[in-house]
Amino acid sequence: MEHFFDDYVNFILNLTPERFLRIFWFFVIFELCRYVILDLIVLLSTRLTFYLTKRKRREAYERFMFEQPFVSVIIPGKNEGKHIYKLVQSLNAQSYKNFETIVVDDGSDDDTPIIGRSMEKAGLIDMFLRNELRGGKASAANLALRFAKGKYIVHLDADCSFDFDAIEQVILPFYYNDRIGAVGGNVMVRNYKESLCTTLQCLEYYDTISVGRLISSHLGIYRIISGAFGAFRSDVMKKIQGWDIGPGLDGDITVKVRKAGYTVQFAPDAVCLTSVPNTFRKLAKQRQRWDKSLVRFRMRKHKDVFYPNKAFNWSNFLSFFENILYGFVLNFKWLFYLVDMLYNHFSQVQFIILTNFILYVIMNYFKFLVFSLFRKRKQASISYFLIYVPCMVIYFGYFLRVVRMYAHIKELIFKASYDDPWNPLKTSKHAKKLGL
Amino acid sequence: MSTENQFIPQENNGEVIYKGHTFYILYPNSGKTIEDLLAYSAILIHAVHSTYADFTIQRLRSYKDQRMYLKPIFFLQPSADSGKYINRLIDGSVFNLNQLESILPRIEDILTRTNQLKNYTASTYEASLITKFLTQSYTRGRKYIEPIPYIFSGINYAYPGISCNFDHTEENKVFAILDLAEKEGLIQGEFYDKTHYCNKCNHGALNYRSVCPKCASSNSETQDIIHHFPCGNVGPMSDFQNEVNDHLNCPKCNKQLRHIGVDYDKPSILHTCMKCDHKFQDFEVKAKCLNCEFDNELEELIEKEIKRYSITNKGENATIFGYLPSNKEMEEIPGTVRYSLFSSMVKSEIERIRIIHSHSNLAMIYLHNSGELVSRIGGDRRRIIIKEVVSTVAQFLRPYDIIAYKNPSLMMVTMYDISQENGLLLLEEIVELLRKLLSNNVKDFEVKIEYKIQAISTKIPYKDQVESLIQGFD
CATH class of the missing domain: 3.90.550.10 (Spore Coat Polysaccharide Biosynthesis Protein SpsA; Chain A)
Structure with a gap:
């Protein structure tokens, strides 16, 4: 254990920015940039917009009332x-x-x-x-x-x-x-x-x-x-x-x-x-149903959003693109990252997993604490959730990711959503036939 | 036996005499009063017109005189079956006078049983009705008093011998009579059915209607709801009907609905109120009274248990020897004493006047038509009126005079230390005031009061004096 700790300290000390980016590219590009930096910028923008549109909102409220x-x-x-x-x-x-x-x-x-x-x-x-x-x-x-x-x-x-x-x-x-x-x-x-x-x-x-x-x-x-x-x-x-x-x-x-x-x-x-x-069993069932719909609706029923036709709309395109990229492609990309690490950094994989974990925990704490400033309604004190934040790494990064991947594969190959008892078979079979 | 040897009964002005019995054939507009019919052994109601026959039998059975309501009565030439209830009121039917022979045993049986009954007068209105149905059952050899579904009844069921005494608006009083008889142990009830009555007028003729839950209108249209499977569109049938042909087309996806259960179904129905346009799936059920037109909520209806009664041993004894109500109610009237105590106090008074050589009197006031009074004012108001009567009488008497009720019709009072002549004058004043009191309280009620005063004698036993006072009225 002591040996592991020394090795890990060496691993951290040897991390140059280039090497850090090479090993933790997934975290930096797809998590930090998208979910922290971009989100923070947009949140600041929403706050600014909120103040700038104060009069407009008041007038809207008066019209409504x-x-x-x-x-x-x-x-x-x-x-x-x-x-x-x-x-x-x-x-x-x-x-x-x-x-x-x-x-x-x-x-x-x-x-x-x-x-x-x-x-x-x-x-x-x-x-x-x-x-x-x-x-x-x-x-x-x-x-x-x-x-x-x-x-x-x-x-x-x-x-x-x-x-x-x-x-x-x-x-x-x-x-x-x-x-x-x-x-x-x-x-x-x-x-x-x-x-x-x-x-x-x-x-x-x-x-x-x-x-x-x-x-x-x-x-x-x-x-x-x-x-x-x-x-x-x-x-x-x-x-x-x-x-x-x-x-x-x-x-x-x-x-x-x-x-x-x-x-x-x-x-x-x-x-x-x-x-x-x-x-978690019930949750996995619910999420499978939700995740299958990404494939069914975004990638099949409404695939025309990507067609450059008369009805093309950039915001719809971006909405779908972002959803499919982060909800579907990166899910598999994450697998690719795993393979990359196992293949190229096999000897250090334990340190990489640990560092990834620490990075995600830090990111989650940062997001939770900083983004809380932008949440208007808080149910419980922030301190109540603090001890649970590290668990989010496992929950979000592994549990939900695995569930999502499983659901996507089932839907892609078997069109499993049409057999979901959540919806009666008498209607699902028609939807399947018509590709709805 | 050949037809030539048979004696054929002959009618003479409605009268028929056959084998020692006298019959009277009652035709519409015969001109006879009921009193005129009392002398005949049996009555034959000419029943070609069923309405007349049904009305007549009910009238005869509801008559106050026992000689009439127990009389053997038959339908002659009935044109149609009058139903179970009317059939229970009559003692049989004949189609011509040649058939009189066949009803003779029945007549003789009824007359024999009637003769077994001891002569007595019911002390109260309720007692007279109880006596009526008990004796009718006894003379017909029936052990049970059964409710019979009757379309013309205000309470949906008719009890032979009781129901005919009330008109439709008061028919629910039948239950009070039966409850009293059951309470007295004369009859024993068992569950037969449940029925419901209007919350406003107690009538049983109710029209159960499916109505709009919003405006209570029964005018509505019903449509199937259609669910088109491929697109999930749902709506009333009219949404799917086109103006060209009978086909159903989905307005959402323009597909033709082809096969129920395969590409569409009808998961429910929808009612649209034609009065207020409210859309709903479940009607509210209301019960409209056909008598007063009040629209009852079902939960507000008066629910009543209909019982079938068997006559108890006590009831049989009361039938033959006479029914005396327990009169608990009369014993609890403030300002009065119990009848037994009244008699004892007469005994003491005899001793007192023997010693002081004074003059005291006993008086009684008898209300002939107390039964009618009860039926007109109902039980609750009767108690109030009785209290008023007592206080009216008491204000004419000395504080130490006493008042007692033998029964609701018969009041007894003492008039101590006063001559019989003055007592009579006083009594006349009391009666006059009572007449006014009752006339004022009950509209169109003819007060029939008899009164009597009798000086208390020191030579006659007190019981004999009391009995002689009320003789003929008890």
């Missing part, structure tokens, strides 16, 4: 009855009141119909629709959309709860400019104290949603409006004819909005709390 548009809150889901009452309580506490609530039960086999009907009768929700035959989340959302009367559609997941001004905050960006077709809410983890798995996901959500989407939105490449909390212009939804078959329909609808010529905005102040999987 003057108009008081009617909003349809739609909640599609299966076996979500147990969550509906709490959700409705959360909605009743909203500062914005001019909305209707439509709950769609997609063929639940629990007490959801009884709960939904009784809540409709008690006037707690405006409309409860039930499909006796399960059709998938897209069909449930489309049914709600068909009967929604609002100027804006807010799509929620039933197991979420919301800050008192969440609806107000998610609708407000529509008044910034006419080209905004959809707005995504800021999804945070409610059960972050439940297990290590949920704590790590909370840190991940801070990074990829609260900060990551702020950045991508500012850059105009925001690509996923979370199904848990998103708002859409009703006329845009009619134009793009609602949701298509999932899984991954939240990313798909965002792309459809973008392809229809509208921009998509992230609303960091529109906060929604959701419960995340509390075990």
Whole structure:
């Protein structure tokens, strides 16, 4: 052990800048530059923009409050009855009141119909629709959309709860400019104290949603409006004819909005709390479903984004390019890096892994502490998460990467998303046949 | 036996005499009063017109005189089956007078059983009704009082012998009578069914309607919801119908819907209210009362258990020997004493006037139509009126005079230290005031009161004096 330590110190002391770059090129180019330096620059830019647009935002708020548009809150889901009452309580506490609530039960086999009907009768929700035959989340959302009367559609997941001004905050960006077709809410983890798995996901959500989407939105490449909390212009939804078959329909609808010529905005102040999987097994299952949709939707269904045709749009192109590069290509590139290290630096591989770990830990601490300054809403004290930050290296760098790679391979070779029981086979087989 | 040898009963102005029995054939507009019919052994209702026949049998069975409501009554030439309830009220049917022979055993059986009953007068309105259905059951050899579903009943079920005593608006009072009889141990109830009544008027004729949950209109249109699998589009059938032909086309992807279950399905239905345009999937069910038109929420309906009753041994005894209500209610009226105590105090008074050579009297006030009074005002108000009656009477008496109720119709009072003549004057004043009190409290109620005063004698036993006072009224 002592010998290892001496060797490691020698390894560090012998690291010239060129050698450092040669060995840790992956970290420097794809992690440090993209996720720290670029993100920091953009975050500073968002802060600057925030101050510069203060008047514009105030005027937008005044227009919004003057108009008081009617909003349809739609909640599609299966076996979500147990969550509906709490959700409705959360909605009743909203500062914005001019909305209707439509709950769609997609063929639940629990007490959801009884709960939904009784809540409709008690006037707690405006409309409860039930499909006796399960059709998938897209069909449930489309049914709600068909009967929604609002100027804006807010799509929620039933197991979420919301800050008192969440609806107000998610609708407000529509008044910034006419080209905004959809707005995504800021999804945070409610059960972050439940297990290590949920704590790590909370840190991940801070990074990829609260900060990551702020950045991508500012850059105009925001690509996923979370199904848990998103708002859409009703006329845009009619134009793009609602949701298509999932899984991954939240990313798909965002792309459809973008392809229809509208921009998509992230609303960091529109906060929604959701419960995340509390075990790594459940998490792996969820992430596989999400990760498969990258291949299915970005690389297959919407591959025309890359075609230089009449409908070509640079922001869509960049959005897809960034997503595919970091979500798909670099995932495999990481393997390439591993092979590179094993082949060229085999004798020092243990030192490289350790250094990589330390670099990532330092980077994660830096990001967590510095980026926290840009997060407006904090659930718990920063100190609570400090001891978990090093775990993010394993979680993000290994666990999620392996899950993602596995999902991508399954989808690329077997088109596994079409067999996912999350969506009924009767619709998936048509989607598979039509390449949707 | 040849037809020529048979004796064919002949009708003479509606009367038929056959084998020692007299029958009267009751035609519409026969001009006879019910009292006129009491003398006949049996009545034959000419039942060609069922409405007339049904009405008549109910009227005869609801008549107050036991000689009528227990009388053997038959339908003659019934044109149609009148239903189970009416059939239970009659004792049978004949199609012509030649068939009288066949009903003779039935008539004789009923008359024999009727003769077994001891003569007594029911002391209260409730007691008279209980006596009525008990005796009707006994004389017909029935051990049970069964509810019969009856379309013309305000409570959906009719109890033969009881229901016919009430009109539709008051028919639920049947339950009070039956509950009382059960409480007294005369009958034993067992579950038969449950039924529901209007929360506003207690009527049982309810129209259960599927209505819009928002505006309660029953005018709505129903459409299938269609889910097109390939594109996930969902909407009502009308979204998929085109104006050219009967085909269904998806408005989202323009594909024709070809095969249900393969490329589309109908996962649910949707109702649209034609009045308020509300869209909903589950109707609300409301019960509209056909009597008062009140639209009841189902959970607000009055639920009532319908029972089938068997007559207990106590009930059989009460049928034959007479039913005396326990009168607990009457014993609890403030300002009165129990009847037993009243008698004892008469005994003491006899001793007192024997010593001091004074004059005291016993008086009674009898309300003939207390039954009608009860049916008009109901149980709760009756108690209030009785209290008022007691306080009215008490203000004419000395503080040491006593008042007792033998039953709700019969009040007894003492009038100590006063001559019989003055007592009578006082009694007349009391009765006059009671008439006014009751007339004022019950609209269109004809007060029929009898009263009597009797000087207390030191030579006659107290019991005999009390009994002679109320003789004919108890």
